[in-house]
Amino acid sequence: MIVTIDGVAASGKSSVSSGVAQALGVPYVSSGLLYRAATLLGLEANLDLHDAPQLLTLLGTRPVHLEPLAGGNRVWQAGRELTDELHSTRVDRGVSVVAALPEVRAWVDAQLRALPEPFVAEGRDMGTNVFPHASHKFYLTASARIRAERRARERPEDVPAIEAALQRRDELDTVQSAPAPDALVIDTGPLDLQGVIDTILTRLR
Ligand SMILES: Nc1ncnc2c1ncn2[C@@H]1O[C@H](COP(=O)(O)OP(=O)(O)O)[C@@H](O)[C@H]1O
Numbered sequence: 001m002i003v004t005i006d007g008v009a010a011s012g013k014s015s016v017s018s019g020v021a022q023a024l025g026v027p028y029v030s031s032g033l034l035y036r037a038a039t040l041l042g043l044e045a046n047l048d049l050h051d052a053p054q055l056l057t058l059l060g061t062r063p064v065h066l067e068p069l070a071g072g073n074r075v076w077q078a079g080r081e082l083t084d085e086l087h088s089t090r091v092d093r094g095v096s097v098v099a100a101l102p103e104v105r106a107w108v109d110a111q112l113r114a115l116p117e118p119f120v121a122e123g124r125d126m127g128t129n130v131f132p133h134a135s136h137k138f139y140l141t142a143s144a145r146i147r148a149e150r151r152a153r154e155r156p157e158d159v160p161a162i163e164a165a166l167q168r169r170d171e172l173d174t175v176q177s178a179p180a181p182d183a184l185v186i187d188t189g190p191l192d193l194q195g196v197i198d199t200i201l202t203r204l205r
């Protein structure tokens with residue numbers, strides 16, 4: 001069984017997926033972390049993030065491994081854990097450029113499709129492109145202001161700056177961010193985290 005939870009940036013995908021996965025007793029898979037890891041390694045190597053061949057060569061020589069756990073995903077590059085460095089502002093700024101490269105998307109998709117079922121997969125195109133055969137699909141939304149207010153509780157930046165960065169990323173990610181036609185779209189604005197998790201679990205049962 002595969003459950004997909006897609007949605008815009010900071011809509012609650014990873015928190016909701018973790019809650020749903022724990023209730024189901026299965027791992028969740030955070031696909032965005034692989035795009036973030038590719039971005040971090042590219043930045044550290046001083047690569048032009050638009051340069052797909054160079055990035056793919058780098059990822060070939062420094063393989064990245066995603067560890068999907070129900071409580072939280074971890075990302076490794078050989079013996080080095082990258083997880084804590086993947087949500088920095090510089091990775092946020094670069095990741096949409098890297099995620100727009102078809103070669104990088106193919107690199108991510110191959111890793112995701114090799115994972116053993118069952119799991120909950122979250123990202124942008126889990127229900128449309130990567131797992132179109134998934135049994136249950138969800139798509140999370142909320143206004144940019146509400147999402148920025150939620151993120152501001154995690155980061156030392158003010159709400160207008162986060163809101164502007166989220167809107168910029170929404171625009172850059174539009175191509176791969178459409179909901180699957182068979183996805184249930186949930187406006188998370190009026191709901192708390194548990195409310196979103198319960199909406200999904202009710203639908204699954
Ligand atoms: N429905 C909700 N109500 C309130 N806060 C939420 C809700 N969903 C998510 N959050 C909070 O918003 C922040 C962003 O959620 P996160 O799961 O990281 O989103 P994403 O994976 O889509 O970027 C987190 O601090 C999370 O706890």
Ligand SMILES: Nc1ccn([C@H]2C[C@H](O)[C@@H](COP(=O)(O)OP(=O)(O)O)O2)c(=O)n1
Pocket residue numbers: 008009010011013031032033035036095096099100122123124125126169173176
């Ligand atoms: N399946 C996916 C997952 C993420 N991406 C892109 C889009 C986002 O800008 C980045 C980071 O995704 P991530 O889900 O970690 O980002 P947010 O938590 O939503 O801010 O990767 C994608 O294109 N396709």
